[in-house]
Amino acid sequence: MAEQKKSPRKKVGWFCTYTPEELIYAAGFIPYRLLPEQKVGEGSVEDALPGNICPYPRKILSNLRGGIYGDMEGIVVANSCNAMIHLYNALKEESDLFIYLLDIPRRQDEKAINYFTRELELLAGYLGEKGQPVSKESLRHAVEIYRQKSKLIELCSRHIGLAANGHFPAGVYGLALEAAGTEPETFIHKMETIAGQMEKPDPEAGTGPQDGNQTVLLLAGGLPPQGLVEMLSEQPGLQIYPENCAGIRYLHKFFQVHYSSENPSLETILKTIARNYLEKPPCPRVFNSQAREDYYRQLLDDLQVRAVIYHDLMFCDMCHYDYLMLKELLKEKDIPHLKVKTELGDEDLGQLKTRVEAFLEILD
Amino acid sequence: MNPQKMFREKLKGQLGRKLLSSPATYRLAKDLFVNRNRFAFKAKMMMTAMALDQAAEAYHQSKAVAWTSAFFPGELVYLFDLVPFAPEAAAGATASLDLAPDLLKHSDQMGLSADSCSFHRCAAAGTDLEYFPLPDFLMASSHLCDGAPRLFQYMARRYNKPLYLLDVPYRQSKQALDYVASQLAEVAEDLEKQTGKKLTDEKIKEVFDNSNRARYHQLEVAGLRQNIPSPLNGEEGLAYFYLTLLGQGHPETPKIYQTLAEELQEIIEDRRDDASYFKAEDYRLIWLHLRPYYASEMISYMEKELRQKIVAEEMNYVYWPPLDPEKPFLSLARKVLSHPALGPIDRKLETIQKMVDDYRADGVIHFSHWGCRQSVGGTLVMRKKMREKGIPFLALDGDCIDGASFPWGQSLTRIEGFHEMLEQLQA
Numbered sequence: 001m002a003e004q005k006k007s008p009r010k011k012v013g014w015f016c017t018y019t020p021e022e023l024i025y026a027a028g029f030i031p032y033r034l035l036p037e038q039k040v041g042e043g044s045v046e047d048a049l050p051g052n053i054c055p056y057p058r059k060i061l062s063n064l065r066g067g068i069y070g071d072m073e074g075i076v077v078a079n080s081c082n083a084m085i086h087l088y089n090a091l092k093e094e095s096d097l098f099i100y101l102l103d104i105p106r107r108q109d110e111k112a113i114n115y116f117t118r119e120l121e122l123l124a125g126y127l128g129e130k131g132q133p134v135s136k137e138s139l140r141h142a143v144e145i146y147r148q149k150s151k152l153i154e155l156c157s158r159h160i161g162l163a164a165n166g167h168f169p170a171g172v173y174g175l176a177l178e179a180a181g182t183e184p185e186t187f188i189h190k191m192e193t194i195a196g197q198m199e200k201p202d203p204e205a206g207t208g209p210q211d212g213n214q215t216v217l218l219l220a221g222g223l224p225p226q227g228l229v230e231m232l233s234e235q236p237g238l239q240i241y242p243e244n245c246a247g248i249r250y251l252h253k254f255f256q257v258h259y260s261s262e263n264p265s266l267e268t269i270l271k272t273i274a275r276n277y278l279e280k281p282p283c284p285r286v287f288n289s290q291a292r293e294d295y296y297r298q299l300l301d302d303l304q305v306r307a308v309i310y311h312d313l314m315f316c317d318m319c320h321y322d323y324l325m326l327k328e329l330l331k332e333k334d335i336p337h338l339k340v341k342t343e344l345g346d347e348d349l350g351q352l353k354t355r356v357e358a359f360l361e362i363l364d
Numbered sequence: 365m366n367p368q369k370m371f372r373e374k375l376k377g378q379l380g381r382k383l384l385s386s387p388a389t390y391r392l393a394k395d396l397f398v399n400r401n402r403f404a405f406k407a408k409m410m411m412t413a414m415a416l417d418q419a420a421e422a423y424h425q426s427k428a429v430a431w432t433s434a435f436f437p438g439e440l441v442y443l444f445d446l447v448p449f450a451p452e453a454a455a456g457a458t459a460s461l462d463l464a465p466d467l468l469k470h471s472d473q474m475g476l477s478a479d480s481c482s483f484h485r486c487a488a489a490g491t492d493l494e495y496f497p498l499p500d501f502l503m504a505s506s507h508l509c510d511g512a513p514r515l516f517q518y519m520a521r522r523y524n525k526p527l528y529l530l531d532v533p534y535r536q537s538k539q540a541l542d543y544v545a546s547q548l549a550e551v552a553e554d555l556e557k558q559t560g561k562k563l564t565d566e567k568i569k570e571v572f573d574n575s576n577r578a579r580y581h582q583l584e585v586a587g588l589r590q591n592i593p594s595p596l597n598g599e600e601g602l603a604y605f606y607l608t609l610l611g612q613g614h615p616e617t618p619k620i621y622q623t624l625a626e627e628l629q630e631i632i633e634d635r636r637d638d639a640s641y642f643k644a645e646d647y648r649l650i651w652l653h654l655r656p657y658y659a660s661e662m663i664s665y666m667e668k669e670l671r672q673k674i675v676a677e678e679m680n681y682v683y684w685p686p687l688d689p690e691k692p693f694l695s696l697a698r699k700v701l702s703h704p705a706l707g708p709i710d711r712k713l714e715t716i717q718k719m720v721d722d723y724r725a726d727g728v729i730h731f732s733h734w735g736c737r738q739s740v741g742g743t744l745v746m747r748k749k750m751r752e753k754g755i756p757f758l759a760l761d762g763d764c765i766d767g768a769s770f771p772w773g774q775s776l777t778r779i780e781g782f783h784e785m786l787e788q789l790q791a
Binding site: 046047048049050052053054079081082083085086088089090092093101103105106107111112114115118284285287289312314315317318319320321322323324325327339341 | 474475476477479480481488506508509510511513514515517518520521529531533534535539540543546547707708709732734735737738740741742743744745748
């Protein structure tokens, strides 16, 4: 992660990509994504979270106990799955930070957008009390900052080879990690510098691969362990697209801002945010399997995916059932795939490496 | 050979799948398991007959069949005269018929992770192998579990049938009520189009009346079980969860609970020969989650040998207010949102405390069904909170469907350890 300048803003942790970073920023905090990829905290969490639930919240709790994420003011937990609710319960029990539970609809229609808008109003009110009040001006400013950020990410996506050329460790994945954990102005500054060094993008080029000699591999499924990403990044001739919420589903969160008036109300801005977030590329928890299937189809076609590695994260129901759908699509499109299971640790990397290398050899 | 045993053996054979999907099988099963069986409670006999009739009707396919997930408001199914079928309940039935091991193996072959809920693994395999009656509609709710909506998405895709997914927020606010109610209204509107049946006030009154009368008698049963000694054990009590899954709004459900209440009153008043058997208890326990559905000595050992009697079950707890036929969707939404296990654990903890107080229970056992993230994930916080309150608590690891993964010996050691703790506390 890039070195950050000391900021007067304090960090507020978040997990799920349906959590609007703009709101956290507008309340005077730095939105900071808590991911298990970083150094793992010492000690067991078996006293708070059992071993047979998703390892993501277990690792987060371990990291928090170990102070891995540094100083934080609070955490916004999203009601995204059962495991996250249990993390919320555990954090409420033991953490001195403020812990907020945000309800996130699983639908994408107007009913859901209206419900989510109300949820965001509540979150804005809560964060405003903890930091600075969220006004329409501060929120509009935050929206603009994040819109700039997403535009630069989009630009970078058109030159996707750049990510693998040393600007971000572990390619696209590194780009996503840095985008989610860095103060937005710092990230924008870095991206503008990089963009200035790039050739002007071809507006017709889309987001597909730019280097025809490389094999495009989709890394789908749940958040992968750091070791797996690094191992794949080291494989020559591979262009890796991580289809997960810390990968392209986060990067492709393009923000459309169309207010009906010059001076939109706070509610209008919140509704715009709610709509943008619920309509972003769907994750497996969204109650629209057709949208998820269409999204997969589009990725496979646009990126000209040659092979897929599916990370079936242990104890994650979203992953388990998403795999059944993707498996059918891959069969239909005759795209080879390898399913691997981990608990987000690097313990089984040796065996994993053998399997991955054997799979890649078959592709050759 | 015992005809009931022979029947079970036949189902396990090569003809099993064909037999299971024949309505005639359920008529035969009704004769064998209802008419020729000796039930300790007439209420349970009535419930068994109802279950077999429902299965026969679903396989007969003369009426549209709706597959539903646990906790989806079943009244909606009866409002449109659909025949409900619960794949999760069917998974329990396959475990009791010893068909589950083969289904679990098949789910592995399908690529479904072995760490998924075994109810869902069995249901997915049963779908893939076409063990179940064909669905016309599928309905699932996001509360309480993440797996069920995903499973139902898989099933709907498999059969290319309409799927209704209810998105349930964790809050109990007006906005949440409106959000759920509007979804239920939307489902009803679509069902009107699909079935060609107009939802009338009379039908709503009829179904809601069934549901409310069932609730009334269910509360009556709960009140009677609060007696010391309690007139009903968990071996019997746990079975009534079937009515929560498939009986809410069915005309037979209030009759079953009413009959059960009458029978419990007879036991309390020693008007039955077996009254002392059902009254036997040294320790009174609250049971959380479900039980093993395969042949297991667990509950009977606890209740008969150790005299640890389950006096109330989380799954039979009446948590919802009566339904209002004047506001059908808002009313069903309120029912859905009032589930104590929805959202953060505080509401569940409050409910457990209330059950412990109401039933004057000596302890709480949580059957930690291995693949259930929703319930298992909270056990450690629950244990901590129970300790703070001085309530003995045991999280008993196990699996409701997959008996092979959790040998009885392991559970036995933990149950006996818990028993010793209860003894010490009582001493």
